[in-house]
Amino acid sequence: MPKITYITHDKQSHTVEVQNGLTVMEGAVQNDIPGIDADCGGGMACATCHVYVKEDWFNKLPKKEDGEEDMLDMAFEPKTNSRLSCQLTVSDELDGLIVDIPSKQT
Amino acid sequence: MIKTDALIIGAGPTGLFTAHQLKLIGLDCEVVDNLDKIGGQCIELYPDKPIYDIPAVPECTGEELTNNLINQLKPFDIKFHLGERVDEVKKDNDNWIVKTNNGKSFSTPNVIIAGGVGSFEPRKFSPKECEKFENKSIFYSVQDKKVFEGKTVTIFGGGDSALDWAVELSKIAKVNLVHRRDEFRGAQATLNKVKELTSAGKINLLTKYQLVSVSGSSKIESIDIKSDDGETKNLKTDYVLGFFGLIMQLGPIANWGLNIDKKTIDVDTEKFETNQKGIYAVGDICKYPGKLKLILSGFHEGALAARACFKLARPNEKYRFEFTTSSKTIKDRLGIKSD
Numbered sequence: 001m002p003k004i005t006y007i008t009h010d011k012q013s014h015t016v017e018v019q020n021g022l023t024v025m026e027g028a029v030q031n032d033i034p035g036i037d038a039d040c041g042g043g044m045a046c047a048t049c050h051v052y053v054k055e056d057w058f059n060k061l062p063k064k065e066d067g068e069e070d071m072l073d074m075a076f077e078p079k080t081n082s083r084l085s086c087q088l089t090v091s092d093e094l095d096g097l098i099v100d101i102p103s104k105q106t
Numbered sequence: 107m108i109k110t111d112a113l114i115i116g117a118g119p120t121g122l123f124t125a126h127q128l129k130l131i132g133l134d135c136e137v138v139d140n141l142d143k144i145g146g147q148c149i150e151l152y153p154d155k156p157i158y159d160i161p162a163v164p165e166c167t168g169e170e171l172t173n174n175l176i177n178q179l180k181p182f183d184i185k186f187h188l189g190e191r192v193d194e195v196k197k198d199n200d201n202w203i204v205k206t207n208n209g210k211s212f213s214t215p216n217v218i219i220a221g222g223v224g225s226f227e228p229r230k231f232s233p234k235e236c237e238k239f240e241n242k243s244i245f246y247s248v249q250d251k252k253v254f255e256g257k258t259v260t261i262f263g264g265g266d267s268a269l270d271w272a273v274e275l276s277k278i279a280k281v282n283l284v285h286r287r288d289e290f291r292g293a294q295a296t297l298n299k300v301k302e303l304t305s306a307g308k309i310n311l312l313t314k315y316q317l318v319s320v321s322g323s324s325k326i327e328s329i330d331i332k333s334d335d336g337e338t339k340n341l342k343t344d345y346v347l348g349f350f351g352l353i354m355q356l357g358p359i360a361n362w363g364l365n366i367d368k369k370t371i372d373v374d375t376e377k378f379e380t381n382q383k384g385i386y387a388v389g390d391i392c393k394y395p396g397k398l399k400l401i402l403s404g405f406h407e408g409a410l411a412a413r414a415c416f417k418l419a420r421p422n423e424k425y426r427f428e429f430t431t432s433s434k435t436i437k438d439r440l441g442i443k444s445d
Contacts, residue, residue: 037369039223039354041399045151046353070291073264074351077232077316078286080334106229106353 002095006033009103018090025049025085035101042086047075048105049085054098076104110136111419112216113204115192118146119401120389121220122175124408129182130436133419140191140225145172147222161402181440191225195362216415219387225357229350233319243326244346254279260341263349266292273299276308282341284312284331377414378407384418386411
């Protein structure tokens with residue numbers, strides 16, 4: 001199973017195995033990794049599963065859909081490497097992905 | 107003080123159907139919601155998104171679902187208190203005294219929290235010092251545009267609210283419009299207008315910038331904005347407006363003495379009652395083993411909580427289970443003439 005690393009704001013690193021087909025958001029929620037709220041449950045209707053993706057990984061990810069960038073306007077401190085983790089579906093290509101969780105979501 | 111058999115907090119689908127269930131069994135109720143319209147997340151977050159798992163409704167949008175639920179409430183007289191947030195819930199003998207931010211108060215034996223993930227609040231600026239200028243120099247909505255006349259106003263955001271106010275205020279004030287990227291998500295027509303006004307020098311458009319700090323003593327004097335590549339600009343401004351949409355915040359619910367974990371409230375599965383007698387939680391905000399965050403689950407939870415309310419609202423009567431197909435009493439309540 002692909003391994004995904006979540007780095008919380010206090011620099012704690014959590015590496016977990018996430019089944020293919022789940023989203024990076026679901027991987028965090030199911031493994032009780034703090035800092036990802038996912039209020040809307042993955043509907044791309046809020047911006048509370050916001051993560052920063054390390055640059056080398058950012059370009060390898062599937063491109064954002066229009067709605068995602070709009071939602072990121074409403075995220076807490078969005079940056080150029082911001083993504084909504086509910087829009088990142090885990091696959092073998094994402095094995096080793098590292099994401100940073102912002103200090104807060106709201 | 108408004109007296110009622112049950113007070114529902116939240117006018118989303120679960121709150122609406124719970125109101126229906128209460129009225130059906132002969133209890134009265136009032137509904138409070140922080141949004142200025144009925145429908146909750148269905149209306150605020152996904153009015154146009156189709157939903158496929160409402161029983162017997164193969165497909166409907168959030169807006170259609172809301173309208174149907176409102177229609178279902180037509181036979182009843184239910185008072186909605188919109189644009190009001192419940193701030194305080196306090197015990198007074200057998201009743202709960204519930205107060206809103208607008209000073210309304212209710213006395214009721216039953217409080218049903220159907221609050222989704224909390225109340226919708228405007229997303230605010232992140233620099234800490236912004237808080238002390240809120241409602242003085244920093245606003246997240248416009249009440250009276252006259253205060254901006256002849257002043258410099260800096261608007262942040264890329265959606266319709268930001269664009270609309272940039273256009274509107276450019277008629278009476280000096281306007282800076284700041285957005286974190288080049289693309290805007292507002293209506294094309296408004297965006298064209300903004301570009302026109304920018305070329306005409308009426309709007310100072312700054313993209314790929316975000317707010318980093320504000321300075322001033324009692325009022326804002328200037329702000330610093332920073333671009334993606336690290337360049338900082340200082341802008342003199344009298345007012346700052348932020349339009350970053352709405353976020354859901356649990357808010358004051360956290361202070362009512364309920365068992366809350368990860369923004370959800372523990373309930374039992376018989377009455378959907380919390381650890382406080384007479385306070386129930388239904389819909390997305392409640393948690394119990396096996397909880398599913400589905401609209402249909404909210405309907406079930408509301409139906410059971412409504413029956414539990416009966417006991418506290420009518421302590422001397424016995425609740426009798428009846429079907430809508432056969433009960434004359436229920437048909438009378440629905441205003442249906444039986445033949």
